[in-house]
Structure formats: C-alpha cells, structure tokens
Amino acid sequence: MSPTLYDYVNQFEAHQKAVAMLNEFFGTDVTGYVTFLVFLVGALIVVGVMATIGGLGTYAERKISADIQMRQGPNRVGPFGILQFLADGVKMILKEDIYPAQADRLLFNLAPMLAIVGVLATLAVVPFSSGLTLANLNVGVFFLVGISSLVGVAVFLGGYSANSKWSMLGGMRGASQIISYEVPITITTLTIVLLSGGLSFGAFVETQGGLPHQWYIFHNPFTFIGFFVFFIGMLAETNRAPFDLPEAESELVSGYHTEYTGMRFGLFALAEYIEIFVLCGVAVAAFLGGYKVPFDLGSGVIFVEKLGLPAIIGKNIGQVLQLGSFVTKTLALYYVVIWVRWTYPRIRVDQVMTICWKYLTPLALFNLVGVTVWMYLTHNQSIWELFSHLFAAAGSGGGH
Amino acid sequence: MQDHVEDNGANMISLPSYLFLSFIMFIAGLVVMVARKNIIAILLGVELILNSAALNFAAYTRFINQNLEGNIMSLFIIVIAAAEAAVGLAIVIRFFQLKESVHIDDATQLQA
Amino acid sequence: MFQDILFICSAILVIAGTLGVVFSKNLMRACTLLLGTLFGVAGLYAVLGADFLAASQLVIYAGGVIILMLFAVMLTGGSADKANKFGIEKIMGMGSVKTYVIAGLTVLVFSLTIMKLLASFLKGYQKLDELPAFTSTVDKIGTMLVTDHVLAFEISSILLLGALVGAAVIARPRRG
Amino acid sequence: MASYTLDVYMPVVILMAIGVLLVLVSVFLAQIIRPFKPSALKEQAYECGEDPVGTAWANFNVRFYVVSLIFIVFDVEGALMFPVASIFRRFVEIGEGGVLLGSLLIFIAVLVFGIVYCWSKGDLDWVRSFQLSQEQINELKGVEDKA
Numbered sequence: 001m002s003p004t005l006y007d008y009v010n011q012f013e014a015h016q017k018a019v020a021m022l023n024e025f026f027g028t029d030v031t032g033y034v035t036f037l038v039f040l041v042g043a044l045i046v047v048g049v050m051a052t053i054g055g056l057g058t059y060a061e062r063k064i065s066a067d068i069q070m071r072q073g074p075n076r077v078g079p080f081g082i083l084q085f086l087a088d089g090v091k092m093i094l095k096e097d098i099y100p101a102q103a104d105r106l107l108f109n110l111a112p113m114l115a116i117v118g119v120l121a122t123l124a125v126v127p128f129s130s131g132l133t134l135a136n137l138n139v140g141v142f143f144l145v146g147i148s149s150l151v152g153v154a155v156f157l158g159g160y161s162a163n164s165k166w167s168m169l170g171g172m173r174g175a176s177q178i179i180s181y182e183v184p185i186t187i188t189t190l191t192i193v194l195l196s197g198g199l200s201f202g203a204f205v206e207t208q209g210g211l212p213h214q215w216y217i218f219h220n221p222f223t224f225i226g227f228f229v230f231f232i233g234m235l236a237e238t239n240r241a242p243f244d245l246p247e248a249e250s251e252l253v254s255g256y257h258t259e260y261t262g263m264r265f266g267l268f269a270l271a272e273y274i275e276i277f278v279l280c281g282v283a284v285a286a287f288l289g290g291y292k293v294p295f296d297l298g299s300g301v302i303f304v305e306k307l308g309l310p311a312i313i314g315k316n317i318g319q320v321l322q323l324g325s326f327v328t329k330t331l332a333l334y335y336v337v338i339w340v341r342w343t344y345p346r347i348r349v350d351q352v353m354t355i356c357w358k359y360l361t362p363l364a365l366f367n368l369v370g371v372t373v374w375m376y377l378t379h380n381q382s383i384w385e386l387f388s389h390l391f392a393a394a395g396s397g398g399g400h
Numbered sequence: 401m402q403d404h405v406e407d408n409g410a411n412m413i414s415l416p417s418y419l420f421l422s423f424i425m426f427i428a429g430l431v432v433m434v435a436r437k438n439i440i441a442i443l444l445g446v447e448l449i450l451n452s453a454a455l456n457f458a459a460y461t462r463f464i465n466q467n468l469e470g471n472i473m474s475l476f477i478i479v480i481a482a483a484e485a486a487v488g489l490a491i492v493i494r495f496f497q498l499k500e501s502v503h504i505d506d507a508t509q510l511q512a
Numbered sequence: 513m514f515q516d517i518l519f520i521c522s523a524i525l526v527i528a529g530t531l532g533v534v535f536s537k538n539l540m541r542a543c544t545l546l547l548g549t550l551f552g553v554a555g556l557y558a559v560l561g562a563d564f565l566a567a568s569q570l571v572i573y574a575g576g577v578i579i580l581m582l583f584a585v586m587l588t589g590g591s592a593d594k595a596n597k598f599g600i601e602k603i604m605g606m607g608s609v610k611t612y613v614i615a616g617l618t619v620l621v622f623s624l625t626i627m628k629l630l631a632s633f634l635k636g637y638q639k640l641d642e643l644p645a646f647t648s649t650v651d652k653i654g655t656m657l658v659t660d661h662v663l664a665f666e667i668s669s670i671l672l673l674g675a676l677v678g679a680a681v682i683a684r685p686r687r688g
Numbered sequence: 689m690a691s692y693t694l695d696v697y698m699p700v701v702i703l704m705a706i707g708v709l710l711v712l713v714s715v716f717l718a719q720i721i722r723p724f725k726p727s728a729l730k731e732q733a734y735e736c737g738e739d740p741v742g743t744a745w746a747n748f749n750v751r752f753y754v755v756s757l758i759f760i761v762f763d764v765e766g767a768l769m770f771p772v773a774s775i776f777r778r779f780v781e782i783g784e785g786g787v788l789l790g791s792l793l794i795f796i797a798v799l800v801f802g803i804v805y806c807w808s809k810g811d812l813d814w815v816r817s818f819q820l821s822q823e824q825i826n827e828l829k830g831v832e833d834k835a
Contacts (some may be wrong), residue, residue, distance in 0.1 A: 152579060583756050679757050
C-alpha cells in the first residue's frame with residue numbers, strides 16, 4: 001500500500017536509481033528536493049487537469065442543459081463547440097477589471113484568492129487512485145471539512161467587500177447556507193468514519209470493495225439514506241440549483257459576485273466548478289467504493305500472473321484502472337448534479353433553511369445513531385453478510 | 401516506509417520558538433483587549449489569548465512530556481473558545497439591539 | 513528541511529495576522545486577518561505533530577468562529593449613521609506609540625525574568641535529541657477521550673448545550 | 689503505529705501556493721492586456737440602473753446569527769466526535785463497543801436535546817411567524833369591542 005504519490009513513485013527502481021545518481025552528483029542528500037519536485041509536478045498536473053475539468057464543466061453544463069431543453073447549445077468554437085470554455089477564458093482575461101467606488105479593495109481582492117486556495121487545498125486529499133493521492137493525511141476528511149470552509153468565508157467577503165446591496169444579500173445568504181449544510185455533511189461523513197475506522201480517505205476506500213455490494217452506500221439502510229443526505233448537502237454547499245440562492249439571477253442579479261468582473265469573476269466560477277468535482281469525488285470515495293476496481297484488478301497482480309507482464313507494468317495498468325474507476329463514478333455524479341440543476345426549480349430561502357435544519361440534520365443524526373447501533377449489534381457486518389449468514393444457516397438447517 | 405533520513409530529531413526549531421510566537425499572540429491579544437473600545441474587537445483579543453494558551457499546551461506536549469495530555473487540553477481550549485465566542489457575540493448583538501452601540505463604555509447597566 | 517519551511521511560513525502568518533489585528537483600523541479586516549493568525553496556528557500544530565489539533569483548529573476556528581464574528585460585525589456595525597465606521601476607537605492615552613513602547617518593554621522585562629526562572633525547571637525535561645517520530649494522534653486522542661477524559665468529553669457536550677441555549681435565548685429576535 | 693514525516697503536508701502547502709500564484713498571475717497578466725478606462729459610472733455599484741442609495745453595509749437580520757450559532761455548536765460537537773468515531777470500529781472488533789456506544793449515544797442525545805429546544809422555540813424557522821395565540825387574539829378583539 002502506498003500512502004502518497006511520493007511513496008508510489010519511490011517504488012520504481014528507475015526513480016531510486018535516479019535519486020542515488022543525483023545524490024552522488026551533488027554530493028549531498030537531495031531526497032528532500034526530489035520529494036518536492038515529485039509533489040510539485042503532481043500538484044501541477046492535478047491542478048491543470050482540474051482547471052480543464054472545471055472549464056469543461058461549464059461546457060458540459062451548457063450542452064446538457066441544451067439537451068434537456070431541446071436546444072443546440074454551444075456549437076461554433078471547435079468541434080461540437082468544445083473549445084467554448086477557452087473562448088470564455090480569453091474573454092474573461094480581456095475584460096476590464098472594475099472596482100466599485102465604495103468597495104473595500106483589500107478584501108475585494110482577497111475573496112477570490114481565498115476561494116481558489118480553499119478549493120485547491122482540498123485537492124491534496126482527494127484519492128484519485130491508490131498511487132495518485134497527493135497527501136494521504138491521517139485527518140483527511142476532517143482537514144477537507146475545515147479547509148473547504150474557506151470558501152464560505154470567501155463568499156461572505158466577496159459579498160461584503162463590493163458594498164453593493166445585491167452582493168451583500170447574496171454573500172450573507174451564501175455564507176449562512178454553506179455553513180448550515182456543512183452540518184448534515186459532517187454528520188454523514190461521521191457515519192463513514194465509524195464504519196471505516198479512520199479519518200483518512202485511504203481508510204475510507206481500502207475498507208470498501210470493488211463491487212457495489214461492498215460499497216458503503218449499500219452497507220446498511222442508514223448509509224443508503226446517508227448518501228442522499230450527503231448528496232443534497234453537497235448541492236447546497238456548492239451553491240447549485242435548486243439551492244443556488246446566493247447567486248439567484250432572477251432575484252439577486254448575480255449574488256455575491258455581482259460586482260466582480262473579468263478574471264476575478266472567472267476565478268470564482270472556476271473555484272465553484274472544481275469544488276463540485278471535489279465534493280463528487282468525496283461522495284464517491286466515501287460511499288461508492290472510491291477507486292476500487294471489481295475483482296481486485298486494481299492491484300495489477302492478476303495481469304502479472306495471468307498475462308505474464310512485468311510487475312511494474314501490471315501495477316501501472318492497475319493504477320490506470322483505478323483512476324478510470326474513480327473518474328468514471330465522479331463524472332457520473334457530476335452529470336447528475338448538472339441534471340438536477342436543469343430539472344428542479346429553485347426553492348425559497350426559508351425552504352433552504354427548513355430542508356437543512358428540519359429534515360437533513362435530524363435525518364443525519366438518526367443515521368448516525370442507527371449506524372452506531374447497527375455496528376454494535378452486528379459486529380461491523382454489512383447487510384449482505386448478514387443475509388449470507390442467514391441463508392447459510394437456513395441452507396444447513398434445510399439440509400438436516 | 402521512506403528511505404530518506406527522517407529529520408524530526410534535533411533542529412533549529414525548539415520549544416522557545418513556539419513560546420515566542422505564543423508570547424507575541426498573548427501580548428497582542430492583551431493590547432487589543434485593553435486598547436480597543438469595540439466589544440467585537442475585544443472578543444478578537446480574547447480569541448488571540450486563548451489561541452496562544454492552546455499553542456503553548458501543544459508545544460509543551462511535543463517537547464516535554466509527549467503524552468498528549470496537552471493536546472487534549474488544547475482541544476478543550478478550542479471548544480471552550482468556540483462556546484465563549486458564541487455566547488459573547490450573542491450578548492454583543494443583544495446589547496446592540498438595546499443600545500444601538502457596540503462601544504464598551506456604553507455598557508454601564510446590568511439590565512436593559 | 514520542509515519542517516523548517518512550514519514552521520517559518522506559519523510563524524510569518526501568525527505574526528503578520530496578529531499585528532494586523534492589533535493595528536487594523538477596520539473591524540472587518542481585523543477579523544479577516546485573525547483568520548490568517550488562526551491558519552498559522554494550525555500550521556504550527558501540524559509542525560508540532562498534532563495533526564488532529566491542526567484540523568480541528570481549521571474546522572472550528574476558520575470555519576466556525578470567524579464566520580460567527582463576521583456575521584456579528586454585519587449585525588451590529590452597520591446602522592446607517594455609522595456605516596463606514598467599522599473602525600475601532602481607542603482609549604486616548606493608549607493609542608500613542610510611547611505607551612506601546614513602554615508597555616512592550618515592561619512586558620519583555622517581566623517575561624524574560626519569568627522565563628529565566630522557568631528555564632532551569634524546563635531544562636530538566638528537555639531531551640531535544642530524542643523527540644519521538646510523528647504518529648497519528650487521532651486514535652490516541654479518541655482513546656483518551658473515552659477513557660481518561662470521558663467526563664470532560666461528556667461535560668463538554670453539556671457546556672455546548674448551555675452555550676447554544678443561552679446564546680439562542682439572548683440573541684433571539686424579539687417582537688417589536 | 690506507522691510514523692510519518694511532515695512531508696505529507698508538502699502537497700497541501702504547494703497547492704495553496706499554486707492557488708495564490710494562480711490568482712496573482714492571472715490577475716496581473718490580465719492587467720497587462722485588458723483595457724483600463726475607469727469612469728464614475730462604471731464604478732457605481734449596480735442597483736438596476738439607479739444611483740445607489742446609501743451603503744450596503746447595513747444592519748442585517750439576527751436570524752443569520754442564530755443559524756451560525758447552531759452551526760458552530762454542531763461543528764464543535766463534530767470535532768469532538770470524530771476521534772471517538774474513528775476508534776469505534778476497533779473497539780467493536782475486540783468486543784468493547786458497549787462503553788463507546790454508551791458515551792457516543794449520551795453525547796448525541798445532548799446534541800439532539802439542543803436542536804429540539806431550538807426547534808420548539810422556533811429558532812430554526814427562517815421566517816418567524818409571530819402568530820398570536822387564541823387568547824391573545826380574543827384579548828385584542830375584546831379591546832376592539834370596548835373601543
């Protein structure tokens with residue numbers, strides 16, 4: 001098992017040889033620098049891919065909405081309009097940056113930075129595959145809850161600093177909505193912590209299996225409800241419809257980023273789309289088996305044994321399969337998020353609070369108690385294991 | 401697990417560095433509490449002081465007895481700081497509703 | 513190596529944030545700068561190997577207390593005539609540089625004396641060469657919370673209940 | 689127990705640095721190529737074409753505070769429950785789960801008591817209905833009748 005990207009890279013002989021050579025060449029221990037370089041390259045790749053996914057997210061959003069509303073969607077820039085997001089980016093860069101006259105300039109500049117930093121730092125713990133996890137922190141999910149609350153502060157400050165009434169209303173609504181829905185999300189992740197016996201995403205995923213009945217969503221009835229609580233909370237946390245109150249364009253103009261123009265606006269949008277991906281990834285890792293591939297294909301042992309491939313290639317094939325498994329599930333959830341947005345009407349602000357505090361939070365607490373009692377009574381067995389025991393008992397009983 | 405030298409032995413960062421930082425935070429908190437007249441600003445000072453205390457506990461745990469009691473203490477300091485902030489700010493808001501002011505010198509009566 | 517860098521970054525954040533809180537003229541900015549301090553302290557916890565503390569510092573402070581403070585500023589600061597005066601009035605004699613210098617020197621002398629007194633006591637304990645390796649503190653803290661400190665664990669829930677009920681009663685919007 | 693080095697925090701720091709640099713660089717780059725012609729009209733806060741009336745930094749409703757108050761209590765309780773939750777599985781496996789179950793359930797029960805209190809007092813309602821009770825209505829009616 002390789003906890004982080006560096007340990008994964010370090011398994012390969014070539015890497016070890018290269019480090020040894022460099023050590024000799026420079027005459028000092030360069031391992032620290034090599035670690036830094038590996039992480040830097042990994043982080044840059046992840047950020048690059050995420051930025052592309054964020055950009056493609058805007059494209060997918062338009063295409064899917066067009067599909068749902070029987071329109072064409074963007075189809076001019078590039079094949080099927082797929083380069084539309086690049087055109088949007090160029091437009092963002094070329095737009096004039098306007099500071100509102102009464103704005104608090106420092107906080108106005110700080111807000112998008114906080115949003116981007118908060119979202120990018122969460123990427124460190126997202127388990128893309130068993131090798132490509134930048135940091136398998138011991139406190140993984142707890143860290144994620146903490147650092148993503150920076151986005152709430154950013155939304156509030158973005159709304160506050162512009163000194164515009166629309167922004168202020170959107171910022172207040174956004175911040176209170178984000179913190180409210182953090183409660184059911186935290187309590188639901190607590191149930192997964194109970195089941196997996198660890199706070200790190202490594203522990204989350206490694207205690208699940210590749211096949212659906214080994215996933216935590218089907219572990220027992222409570223986690224099944226918990227997944228939907230988590231998913232609804234996730235929609236609200238990322239300000240997606242039907243919870244897009246903070247940026248409700250028909251009542252608040254554009255919410256907390258009304259006064260933002262150009263690149264700063266683009267950065268807010270980018271942060272939002274990356275956050276959706278991250279939270280989908282968390283949902284996948286916590287409930288849907290994460291990067292696990294069925295029949296233990298992910299470790300790559302089977303390729304080595306059956307096909308006679310070298311161990312290193314088998315391992316890498318396994319990694320690619322794991323990555324594919326994770327990304328496929330995450331993008332499927334991403335699709336559902338967009339689908340929900342274009343299907344449900346926006347709800348009112350009092351309904352947002354009612355759903356959070358009167359439905360989701362009690363439900364999440366009920367799930368928490370349920371899972372605790374379930375684990376105590378059944379000794380950590382899932383419902384399928386219980387059934388199989390039952391059938392085995394019945395089968396042996398019938399035999400007599 | 402890793403083949404390079406673990407560097408968490410002796411190095412330049414030791415207990416006094418942490419004590420110095422927490423000292424700065426404590427003094428800053430004190431200055432804020434004494435010199436500011438806005439009640440919310442005073443609460444900011446209180447947060448700074450509580451943080452410096454919690455940091456000290458964690459630092460002593462690391463460098464002196466290593467049995468995590470200090471970490472538990474820091475955890476409860478953080479918990480109590482959150483409770484304190486909640487109640488304190490509620491009082492500030494109620495005070496503002498009554499007196500239209502957040503100036504500490506306006507708080508001269510125990511009842512509204 | 514990286515340990516030093518992490519420490520220095522966190523220390524810079526702490527000092528800059530703290531000074532910002534002291535000298536900022538604007539309460540909103542002071543709150544935001546306090547966020548920097550709290551992040552720096554979380555980084556220091558990380559360097560100290562207290563990973564769980566670092567994360568809970570992020571969750572409780574950065575996510576909770578700061579938002580609470582920002583909301584409280586919004587709820588109190590902005591009656592129409594004081595709109596742009598989130599500023600922070602100072603006591604007359606306290607604001608001048610002279611008083612700060614005198615206070616700082618006094619405090620420095622006092623603390624140096626106290627540290628000198630404590631130093632002999634601390635030296636007996638300090639074993640810098642045999643600091644243990646970092647291990648995850650989550651499990652140990654969890655075990656301690658339900659064994660040695662179970663009373664504190666349960667009573668803290670009562671404390672929070674009291675805080676919730678009390679603060680809700682105090683802040684509850686009244687009719688009229 | 690597996691030890692770790694502080695290198696595990698390296699990606700976090702790197703990603704944060706990338707975030708800061710991304711913002712600075714993109715805003716700075718944009719500054720070079722984009723037009724910059726500020727005018728009083730452009731800098732006006734958007735208020736549907738009217739001149740802005742007053743400032744936006746006004747007093748907000750206290751219900752925002754009550755929500756964040758309940759949130760912070762749950763946040764703290766979550767922070768205390770996470771380490772206990774992470775050892776629950778192991779305790780159940782060695783057959784000592786009952787103690788933990790008890791202390792967790794007491795903890796959650798106190799938490800539930802808090803939310804039930806807030807619910808019954810109407811703190812969870814976004815739009816507080818100050819509906820009068822039947823006696824109050826009768827009282828008011830009586831006053832009207834007398835008048």
